Amino acid sequence: MTSLFERLKSDAAADWDAYVRHPFVLGLGDGTLSRPSFQHYLVQDYLFLIEFARAYAIGVYKAPNALEMRKASAGMHAILDETSLHLKLCAEWGLSQEAVESTAEARATIAYTRFVQEAGLRGDMLDLVVALSPCVVGYAEIGTDLAAAGTGLDGANPYAAWIREYAGEGYQGVAEASLAQIDRLAALYLTQARYPRLLEIFRQAVRLEADFWQMGLDLAD
Numbered sequence: 627m628t629s630l631f632e633r634l635k636s637d638a639a640a641d642w643d644a645y646v647r648h649p650f651v652l653g654l655g656d657g658t659l660s661r662p663s664f665q666h667y668l669v670q671d672y673l674f675l676i677e678f679a680r681a682y683a684i685g686v687y688k689a690p691n692a693l694e695m696r697k698a699s700a701g702m703h704a705i706l707d708e709t710s711l712h713l714k715l716c717a718e719w720g721l722s723q724e725a726v727e728s729t730a731e732a733r734a735t736i737a738y739t740r741f742v743q744e745a746g747l748r749g750d751m752l753d754l755v756v757a758l759s760p761c762v763v764g765y766a767e768i769g770t771d772l773a774a775a776g777t778g779l780d781g782a783n784p785y786a787a788w789i790r791e792y793a794g795e796g797y798q799g800v801a802e803a804s805l806a807q808i809d810r811l812a813a814l815y816l817t818q819a820r821y822p823r824l825l826e827i828f829r830q831a832v833r834l835e836a837d838f839w840q841m842g843l844d845l846a847d
């Protein structure tokens with residue numbers, strides 16, 4: 627049987643492609659993305675991750691059993707740990723933790739994170755993990771694609787470390803665990819009647835991911 631994620635991705639194929647093949651992503655892949663765009667993205671991504679960790683905390687609350695509660699809690703901690711990578715890079719550019727934390731959230735950051743949190747607050751844990759999935763699984767797909775593309779891991783590409791991080795075994799394992807989590811929750815909660823609403827949550831989250839790349843490209847606030 628096709629997994630719920632594969633079904634959602636195939637039913638939102640045009641939006642998914644616009645996200646994973648966004649000009650920002652192509653610029654990471656061939657190294658042509660401007661440094662200010664990447665820096666603007668990374669500072670906003672730090673703010674994004676803090677709110678994303680909060681979305682996992684909603685998952686801890688909404689978990690239907692102790693296994694899912696532990697997994698959501700581990701996810702929250704993993705995201706908080708991921709932020710130290712961002713802070714390290716920002717520090718190399720002369721931006722302190724205080725400077726990053728006092729940066730205002732861009733509208734694209736607010737829109738995406740609050741959308742995901744609200745999907746979890748309003749619904750159950752299946753709604754929440756569907757809203758989270760474009761982020762977690764999409765970055766694994768992007769990492770793999772860019773690493774395979776030739777210029778991605780080239781020593782001359784300034785973004786090779788970023789690509790290596792998401793193409794690496796560690797992160798690929800995180801994405802696989804997330805697919806398994808969606809399938810466990812689908813087994814508990816999915817009905818045919820719920821599918822259209824889940825697809826709508828998924829599609830909007832994918833579009834908000836693409837907007838997040840665009841915010842980086844445009845240096846939008």
Ligand SMILES: Cc1ncc(C[n+]2csc(CCO)c2C)c(N)n1
Nearest residue numbers: 671674678704705708761762765838
């Ligand atoms: C806009 C945006 N979307 C997705 C990710 C990737 N990401 C977010 S949480 C998470 C799980 C880590 O445990 C991963 C990989 C990001 N950093 N920024």
